[in-house]
Amino acid sequence: MHISEGVLSAPVLLTGAVLTAGGLWAGLKSLRSEDIPKASILSAVFFVASLIHVNIGPSSTHLILNGLIGVLMGLSAFPIIFLGLLLQGILFNFGGITTLGINTFNMAFPAVLFGILLRAPINSKNSVISTVGSYLGGSLPVLASGLLVASSLYLTGSQFLLVSYEVLIGNLPVVLIEGFVVLFCIRFLKKVRPEVLATSPLGQTTEPASA
Amino acid sequence: MKAGMQPIAAFLALLAIGVLSPLAWTDRAFAHSVFIFAWPQGETICADSYFSGRSPVRGGTVTMTDRTGAVLDSAVTDDEGSVCFPRPRTDSDLTFVVEAGQGHKADFLLRVVDLPPLNLLDSSASPSSLESNGSAPAESPETAGIASFPAGPGADLPKEIDLESLRTMVRQELSAQLGPMARALTEKNAQGPTAKEIVGGLGWLAGLFGFAFWLSGRNNRRKPSPKED
Secondary structure (H helix, E strand, C coil): CCCHHHCCCCHHHHHHHHHHHHHHHHHHCCCCCHHHHHHHHHHHHHHHHCCCCCEEEEHHHHHHCCHHHHHHHHHHHHHHHHHHHHHHHHEEECCCCCCHHHHHHHHHHHHHHHHHHHHCCCCCHHHHHHHHHHHHHHHHHHHHHHHHHHHHHHHHHHHHHHHHHHHHHHHHHHHHHHHHHHHHHHHHHHCHHHHHHCCCCCCCCCCCCCC | CCHHHHHHHHHHHHHHHHCCCCCCCCCCCCCCCCEEEEEEEEEEEEEEEEEECCCCCCCEEEEEEEECEEEEEECCCCCCCEEECCCCCCCCCCEEEEHHHHHHHEEEEEEECCCCCCHHHHHCCHHHHHHHHCCCCCCCCCCHHHHHHHCCCCCCCCCCHHHHHHHHHHHHHHHHHHHHHHHCCCCCCCCCCHHHHHHHHHHHHHHHHHHHHHHHHHHHHHHHHHHHH
């Protein structure tokens, strides 16, 4: 998922950087003071999640956990993932600095999108809907991130079908596993602090910022 | 509010610890940063490519280009992440680029001074003492070149060795001996993140969000003041 330096063309990098800048602005604006410690810990989780190596068959990839961040933090996923990727780039050499924008967008946008779309099913009182919603909240963002990575490479000249196939097959174990990770986390939070889920994603900013 | 945050913070902290503990300190801990290293080996040039954590790049495409960017050769890595090319008949720096799929790419520049000169390679084919070198391009670096030297003190040395042959022999022997060392250095570079870097990164995050918290607190304190005035 971490696209290296020197792979993508300048327009793709620039577009990614601009989209991420917008996401960062919106994400920081929506981040409430009381959510900062949660954001900090989620950023740390994202930072180290890439060290969990999933090795099934010939493919080897790592956890991403962008779905968990999207479900819990909504728009604030942008700054959280950005910081995680920045430190991974500087300290671990994963990805790169020029690709920081596009990598952030590829991972944060699906997180935000599905975090918002799946909020209602996740909070549903019907346990089946809630379970399915939670599982999809973990797996769909990884799948969508893979497609965005494939699109980024396609826009630079790679063959879309070939790259998509590679990315999808490579990340399939992660897609399946992250669904369970998020399902487990949400079930736990529902038991311990259900209000965290009800108030976290976008749209629940109770304090009117403009007033 | 503070009391309400405690179980969540504790849960997320546990999650972070759970994520860190089992794998982060072992060789299995790895993510996708790609490395490539190339070195001359006899009449071939071999390249090894790894992901960080020293996991070999299997089935990656390695392309060899000259100074002008013209593609000289291209091959797919084996299960060890290795690939060997015949020494191209050109006196140019060589660039090796590995594409490991999903946007993972790395390159390595092998300078012409590190390559055996073409004229020596051509002449090396004739002396009888060097025949075994040229015929074994796929030998491991540990054995390549050594086979040409008679073992033991009582073995017969070639009676006449001209300067060029001697130079070639020394070069090939050095290349064979230094190859594994250079390989080991690359493997060292390809190690995954160390505990220092991981803890350092977590410290940075704590510091940055602490700073954000302080900023947010300061802004919140400032906001009510105009109303009071």
